[in-house]
Amino acid sequence: MNFEVYRGETVGLVGTNGSGKSTLLQILAGTTLPTGGELVVRGSVLPLLAVGLAFHPDLTGRENVMLFGVSTGIPLKIIRERMDDVVDFAGVGQHIDTPVKRFSSGMMSRLSVAIAVQFPADIYIFDEVLAVVDAEFQDRCLEVIKGMHAAGRTVFFVSHNRSQVEAVCNRVMWLDRGEIRDFAGTTRVLDAYDAEHHHHG
Numbered sequence: 001m002n003f004e005v006y007r008g009e010t011v012g013l014v015g016t017n018g019s020g021k022s023t024l025l026q027i028l029a030g031t032t033l034p035t036g037g038e039l040v041v042r043g044s045v046l047p048l049l050a051v052g053l054a055f056h057p058d059l060t061g062r063e064n065v066m067l068f069g070v071s072t073g074i075p076l077k078i079i080r081e082r083m084d085d086v087v088d089f090a091g092v093g094q095h096i097d098t099p100v101k102r103f104s105s106g107m108m109s110r111l112s113v114a115i116a117v118q119f120p121a122d123i124y125i126f127d128e129v130l131a132v133v134d135a136e137f138q139d140r141c142l143e144v145i146k147g148m149h150a151a152g153r154t155v156f157f158v159s160h161n162r163s164q165v166e167a168v169c170n171r172v173m174w175l176d177r178g179e180i181r182d183f184a185g186t187t188r189v190l191d192a193y194d195a196e197h198h199h200h201g
Contacts, residue, residue: 001037001180003173008152010145012165012186014193015175021158024175025125028156043122043154046072048112048129057101061092061111064100074119082118090114091137105132117144123154130159142167162190
């Protein structure tokens with residue numbers, strides 16, 4: 001499996017379960033090591049893998065934001081400066097000071113995305129984070145992701161929602177059993193992927 005992704009690209013990932021999407025994202029995020037070969041990541045990565053995965057249920061929203069920021073290598077000063085903006089974007093209000101185990105999945109997702117939006121990184125990974133939020137928040141997020149692209153940040157975007165992928169991605173990688181089936185312009189890959197899956201289904 002060989003590929004290059006360039007600075008400022010927004011890349012969609014499609015593939016059925018077991019196609020290797022999660023593994024690839026974990027390798028990019030540094031949480032899993034490749035079994036062979038090498039992956040060179042130039043820049044800092046901010047991974048939003050499964051919603052709430054990075055959160056500790058007994059800690060408050062604020063404590064989780066601090067912890068996530070520190071563990072991603074963001075200076076405490078920046079985390080403190082951005083905290084109000086994180087809370088505003090997430091729209092969680094005073095819930096920020098309650099344990100996240102009391103958050104709905106939508107609130108957790110909004111807080112995850114707010115962290116990504118407010119904290120600086122070179123490479124962002126969004127894995128199905130918009131699946132459980134309302135349409136208005138989805139639209140805000142898609143605008144933000146387009147802004148990241150414009151600012152020269154690199155984004156890996158995973159979603160089962162074709163219109164979201166089309167809205168933000170300039171290329172799409174189709175994974176199939178750990179191999180890259182196709183990696184090209186968004187519409188071309190999605191058309192081919194849909195044709196094959198509707199054909200079998």
